[in-house]
Amino acid sequence: MKWVDAVIQGLLLGGLYAQYAIGMSLMFGVMRIVNIAHGDLVVLLALIGISLAAVFGLGPGYIILILVPIGALIGWILQRGILNWAVGEDPLPSLIATFGLSLALQNFMLTVWQADTRSLDAGPLVVQSVDLWSIRVGVLPLVICGVALFLTWALHMVLKTTKFGRGLRAAAADKDAATLCGVDTKAIYAQATAIAVAVLGIAAVFQAARTTVAPSDGGAQLIYAFEAVIIGGMGSIWGAFVGGLILGVAQVVGSRIDPGWGILIGHLVFLLVLAWRPQGLLSRH
Numbered sequence: 001m002k003w004v005d006a007v008i009q010g011l012l013l014g015g016l017y018a019q020y021a022i023g024m025s026l027m028f029g030v031m032r033i034v035n036i037a038h039g040d041l042v043v044l045l046a047l048i049g050i051s052l053a054a055v056f057g058l059g060p061g062y063i064i065l066i067l068v069p070i071g072a073l074i075g076w077i078l079q080r081g082i083l084n085w086a087v088g089e090d091p092l093p094s095l096i097a098t099f100g101l102s103l104a105l106q107n108f109m110l111t112v113w114q115a116d117t118r119s120l121d122a123g124p125l126v127v128q129s130v131d132l133w134s135i136r137v138g139v140l141p142l143v144i145c146g147v148a149l150f151l152t153w154a155l156h157m158v159l160k161t162t163k164f165g166r167g168l169r170a171a172a173a174d175k176d177a178a179t180l181c182g183v184d185t186k187a188i189y190a191q192a193t194a195i196a197v198a199v200l201g202i203a204a205v206f207q208a209a210r211t212t213v214a215p216s217d218g219g220a221q222l223i224y225a226f227e228a229v230i231i232g233g234m235g236s237i238w239g240a241f242v243g244g245l246i247l248g249v250a251q252v253v254g255s256r257i258d259p260g261w262g263i264l265i266g267h268l269v270f271l272l273v274l275a276w277r278p279q280g281l282l283s284r285h
Contacts, residue, residue: 005135006256007249012137014228014248015145016210018241019203020221021228022152023196025240028229031172031189033083034095037102039221041197044105045071045204046213050118060122060205067201075197079190102218109215120208144206151199152241158195159237168192172235227270233280242282246273 020042027033048070049063058066082097128139159165170178171185179185207213207221228247232239247266254265273281 010249010252012141014245018244040218071201239282
């Protein structure tokens, strides 16, 4: 049962990584934008949520309702103000632009919130658990994984069935041809980035409720999101979800083998998938 428990806990941890990854999959896998500031945006939204909860005494549900539109606004401004000028076949301009944004965000957060770690009080939800096949499973991780599954399905349906989704896929396939067909690619990209960062607003609340956050944590969240997207396959929203689950299981199983091996095993699994199937497990050809 020890290893069954490790796999279950890993899947639940992977639900949080999947929430990081589906937004990055939309930007990196579909729009080909390398957003180095992805993890810093998670931390920024988490710190904003923690501050709002402390000042107004709000619970996690209300914080999510506030952070989602804030995240959407940040994403829309980011794309309209910076990234629309860097979108193209060459990913280097977006990489350089978001690297600078990452440094600016880290220094801004250090100035405002200092270097202390903080967390969001989620009340009794943090300590509640249920029995699952004689294994105690936390309610909060179950909620996180369930929300990740719903967000992945919802984003998949948006891309497949809506006019916005068709326009975004057309722009991703051939930007110039899409423009000739009447697609406003700049507006489409701004909406997509708004959705991606809005999802990070949800992930930020769960991150702050499950563990602590600090201004310097963005790099770790970026790596986990990037690895999940690569494992699952660029351009596949469900691939990002599966990649997050695989990464979570690898880390928890590795930590059960040796407490210091958790993160290392996750990186090794990423490298093995990259060497064996560089296009990812669920990539679209």
